[in-house]
Amino acid sequence: MTEAIKKKVIRPDGRQGGGSLRPLAAEVSCLKRADGSSKFTSGTTQILAAVYGPAAPRVTSRERMNDALVSVVFKFGTKPATMMTDNTSNAHPGYGANERELERFIGDSLMACIAIDQYPRTVIEIVIQVIRADGSLVGTALNAATLALLDAGIQMNSLPIGTTCLVPTNGDIMTDIRFDPTADEESSEEFSVIVLSTDSVRDGVIASITFGSFQLDAFLSCVERSKRVGKAIITFMKIVMEQKSTREAKTLWSS
Numbered sequence: 001m002t003e004a005i006k007k008k009v010i011r012p013d014g015r016q017g018g019g020s021l022r023p024l025a026a027e028v029s030c031l032k033r034a035d036g037s038s039k040f041t042s043g044t045t046q047i048l049a050a051v052y053g054p055a056a057p058r059v060t061s062r063e064r065m066n067d068a069l070v071s072v073v074f075k076f077g078t079k080p081a082t083m084m085t086d087n088t089s090n091a092h093p094g095y096g097a098n099e100r101e102l103e104r105f106i107g108d109s110l111m112a113c114i115a116i117d118q119y120p121r122t123v124i125e126i127v128i129q130v131i132r133a134d135g136s137l138v139g140t141a142l143n144a145a146t147l148a149l150l151d152a153g154i155q156m157n158s159l160p161i162g163t164t165c166l167v168p169t170n171g172d173i174m175t176d177i178r179f180d181p182t183a184d185e186e187s188s189e190e191f192s193v194i195v196l197s198t199d200s201v202r203d204g205v206i207a208s209i210t211f212g213s214f215q216l217d218a219f220l221s222c223v224e225r226s227k228r229v230g231k232a233i234i235t236f237m238k239i240v241m242e243q244k245s246t247r248e249a250k251t252l253w254s255s
Contacts, residue, residue, distance in 0.1 A: 009176050012184045013043065018166075018176035019225065021232065022136075026144075026240045028151040036152020039131075040144035042180060046131040049144035051152040054122035068119035072107040073127045074099045074141070095138070095186075095193050095211035105207055106142050109160040109197035110149070112206045118155050135182040136164040138195045138209060147237055151244070158201035159237070161230040166191035167218040177221060179229050194222050198230050 009017055022043030031037035034050035041047075057063050062071075076099065097105070110126065126145050130137065139162030146159055166178040166185060169192050178185060186193055192212025199206055205223055 011178065011182075013182055018178035019229070021180045021229065022182075024233070024236050026147060026236070028147060028240060028244050034148075034152075036148045036150070036154070038144050038147035038151055040140055040147055042136055042140045042143075043182065044132055044134040045136055045140050047137075047141045047144040048129040048131055049141070049148040050127045050129075051124065051145075051148045051154065052127070053124040054119040054154070056121065057123045062123060063121050066120050067116035068114070068122045068124050070107055070111045070114060070116065071123055071125045072103040072110070072145070073125065074102045074106065075127070075129045076133075077130050095195070095209060097138075097209060102138060102141070105138065105195075105197070105209055106145060109142055109162070109206050110145060113146075113156055113158045113160045113199065114149065115155040115157050124149075124154065133183065135184070135186050136180050138162065139164040139180075142197060143233060143237075147240065150237065150241055158199050159234060160197050160206055161200060161233050162195065162197055163222075163226040163229050163233075164193065164195050165222045165226065167194060167214045167222060168192075169213055177218070177225060179225070194219060196222065196226050198223075198226055200230065200234055203227065 013022065015022070025041040027039045029037060030039050031050050034052060036051040037049060039046065039048050054068055057069065062069055106126075106128065114124065126148065128141050128145055130141070142160060142162030146161070149156065164180060166181045169190060178191070185191065192214045193210065194214070195209040197206040197208065198204065
């Protein structure tokens with residue numbers, strides 16, 4: 001009976017079932033002055049990320065003797081469409097978190113995976129700009145930053161992958177958990193939001209942002225299912241970087 005119910009779930013954008021992702025698209029090396037950059041798109045949510053460094057810090061007090069300092073700047077930019085009509089509850093693209101809190105979440109996730117000991121006395125700055133917000137904003141921003149770091153050639157011990165899922169507020173974990181939700185889905189009072197940052201190598205959760213009430217079983221179910229979703233995103237990133245290498249090889253030989 002449960003499987004039959006899940007198959008009938010048709011989401012607002014036409015996807016069937018909660019485990020499906022929206023179409024992914026990405027462009028790397030899109031900013032000339034940055035050491036690495038990416039434009040990451042999930043459905044109609046689009047994020048631009050730029051990496052500067054590693055470079056010597058402009059202020060000596062930010063210098064760390066044995067490793068790099070990872071700095072994140074998060075910019076909503078133009079007011080997201082979802083904030084124009086409703087700035088409360090899940091409808092807020094940052095789930096009520098301000099820019100400083102989002103910078104902390106993304107920064108902690110990235111620092112856990114960057115080989116910061118390979119870049120002592122330097123600063124690696126990641127600037128994240130929201131181009132369009134239509135759900136799953138924070139997870140998409142983390143993935144954009146990760147791809148920009150790969151484009152910059154920063155040594156990574158693993159990859160932090162962002163996934164966003166909706167869980168029912170009524171605690172019914174048999175209801176289909178929805179991944180990569182749209183803004184319309186996030187604004188529903190029937191669901192709470194869980195954003196996970198997972199480690200591609202250690203296979204665990206680095207950090208999380210939650211909005212709303214939910215049962216522990218629902219959180220654990222999100223963690224388990226996010227591993228499968230994360231593998232799909234990692235595969236996509238590998239394809240993007242392989243395509244970049246192919247283009248650069250062709251350019252080298254043609255010159």
